[in-house]
Amino acid sequence: MTWTSIFIAGFITYLTRMGMITLIDKDVFNENFRKILNYVPSVVFPSIIFPGILLDDFGTLVAITDPKIYGALTAIIVGLFSRNVILTIISGLISYWFIIFFL
Amino acid sequence: MLSKFQIFKLGLFDVAPHLLSVVPFGIIFGAIGIELGFDPIMTYATSLIIFGGASQIVFLQLLSGGASSLIAITSVGVINSRHLLYGAVLSEYLNKLSLIKKLFISYFIVDQGFAVSNIYFKKNKEQNFNHYHLLGSGITLWICWQISTIIGIFLGSIVPETLGLKFAIPLTFIAIIINELRKLDHLMVMIISGLAATFFYNAPFKSYILISPLIGLFAAYLILKFKK
Numbered sequence: 001m002t003w004t005s006i007f008i009a010g011f012i013t014y015l016t017r018m019g020m021i022t023l024i025d026k027d028v029f030n031e032n033f034r035k036i037l038n039y040v041p042s043v044v045f046p047s048i049i050f051p052g053i054l055l056d057d058f059g060t061l062v063a064i065t066d067p068k069i070y071g072a073l074t075a076i077i078v079g080l081f082s083r084n085v086i087l088t089i090i091s092g093l094i095s096y097w098f099i100i101f102f103l
Numbered sequence: 104m105l106s107k108f109q110i111f112k113l114g115l116f117d118v119a120p121h122l123l124s125v126v127p128f129g130i131i132f133g134a135i136g137i138e139l140g141f142d143p144i145m146t147y148a149t150s151l152i153i154f155g156g157a158s159q160i161v162f163l164q165l166l167s168g169g170a171s172s173l174i175a176i177t178s179v180g181v182i183n184s185r186h187l188l189y190g191a192v193l194s195e196y197l198n199k200l201s202l203i204k205k206l207f208i209s210y211f212i213v214d215q216g217f218a219v220s221n222i223y224f225k226k227n228k229e230q231n232f233n234h235y236h237l238l239g240s241g242i243t244l245w246i247c248w249q250i251s252t253i254i255g256i257f258l259g260s261i262v263p264e265t266l267g268l269k270f271a272i273p274l275t276f277i278a279i280i281i282n283e284l285r286k287l288d289h290l291m292v293m294i295i296s297g298l299a300a301t302f303f304y305n306a307p308f309k310s311y312i313l314i315s316p317l318i319g320l321f322a323a324y325l326i327l328k329f330k331k
Contacts (some may be wrong), residue, residue: 002145004321009162009179010152010222016183018209020190021197035327037188042289043319044182045298045310048161050297051304052273059305064313068270079281085124085156088278089131089271102149 071096105231114331116237121215125244126251128156131271133255135160138268139167143256143262150252154210154245157279158182160272161312170309183233197234206235211241240252288326295322 053072056062062077081100082088105113129150134288136146141163149159158179165175189212197205220237227233262268297320303311 001143002166002170003148005162005166005176006145006148008172009149009158009176010154011153012176012180013153013158013186015189015210016186020187021194021209022202022205023243024226032327034188034191036323037184039289039292039320039323040181040185040316041280042179042283042292043316043323043326044161045157046293046297047300047319048164048316049273049276050283050301051311052270052276054155054301057295057309061301063283068273071270072108072273072277075233076281076284079278080284083282085278086127088169088281089127089274092277093271097266 067096067099069097105230105232108233108234110230110232111239113218113223114236114241114318115238115243116245117219117223118215118240121219122247123252125215126247126276129248129251130258131254131275132160133252133257134154134259134262134268135255135271136163136252137256138221138262138264139163141167143260146250146256147252148247153179154248155179155183155213156208156248157276160275164272165312167311170312173299174308174310174312181313181316184211185214189214189221192221193217193224193237196228197237200234204234208237211238212246213241213244215242216244218268288323288330291326292319292323307313 049072051059053066053068054061071092074095075088078091079088120150132150134144136149137158138142146163149162153159153162161182162175162179165178190209193212197208197217200208220240222238224233259268264316280289280293281295296315299318300311300315303314306314
């Protein structure tokens with residue numbers, strides 16, 4: 001089942017890549033639709049970020065003192081200043097590890 | 104007039120700085136795939152077949168969390184819908200190519216390759232063989248993504264579980280959208296989607312991953328209307 005899902009997901013991804021180049025007339029998307037598409041990353045990724053930080057493995061809210069919250073805040077601050085993808089991830093992980101292993 | 108190979112090399116060199124983020128991201132993805140409990144071949148297959156970094160992480164994370172295949176596949180489609188925008192822009196420069204070439208090049212269209220090749224296309228509208236630039240950037244990214252995934256798969260199988268590498272998933276996505284955080288409209292939409300996802304997290308089949316983006320997009324629509 002998982003293999004079938006991988007192939008279907010791959011096919012759909014490929015369709016998003018080639019669709020506008022080969023099949024669809026690019027004018028089919030009006031300006032408003034394009035503007036809405038610009039928000040896709042801003043609606044999809046927070047839908048993974050928030051539960052990933054605020055909920056535990058059982059889907060219940062974590063305490064305000066949870067190391068993940070501090071790790072995420074560190075990553076946001078470092079990311080805003082550095083604008084560097086890898087530095088953002090590493091700083092979040094290091095602060096998370098620091099809290100769970102040393103505090 | 105530059106030769107095909109020279110233009111291909113330009114694509115390779117232009118995209119090279121982006122490898123600094125693509126390679127570690129690929130390693131993180133490979134390691135996360137193993138951490139989530141998928142076997143190495145399946146984890147690698149997503150890099151070969153889907154070839155879309157963030158969507159691969161979401162796909163494996165949802166499946167490992169008990170989401171239905173339909174939800175996982177739809178999420179991949181939603182995340183990768185941004186390629187439609189890239190295609191709309193690139194079609195202007197690729198419209199003279201044969202269908203076979205278009206179908207081949209399409210597979211290599213990714214964020215970073217689109218970014219650098221689109222700049223090249225704008226500056227060199229009269230140049231022949233421009234598509235070799237997109238091939239140069241795309242194939243370079245593809246090779247690095249495949250290799251870095253394999254390295255990550257290897258590292259993932261030796262990294263101890265106590266490190267909690269799964270936390271790298273939200274961190275990776277924070278890094279991806281960090282620049283959008285500076286824009287007030289995007290920030291509002293992010294908070295609405297994120298809180299909606301947290302609220303609907305226990306909805307059946309992990310459908311929160313589709314419900315919350317829809318709520319976020321509706322908020323974006325209202326913001327756009329309000330801006331007018």
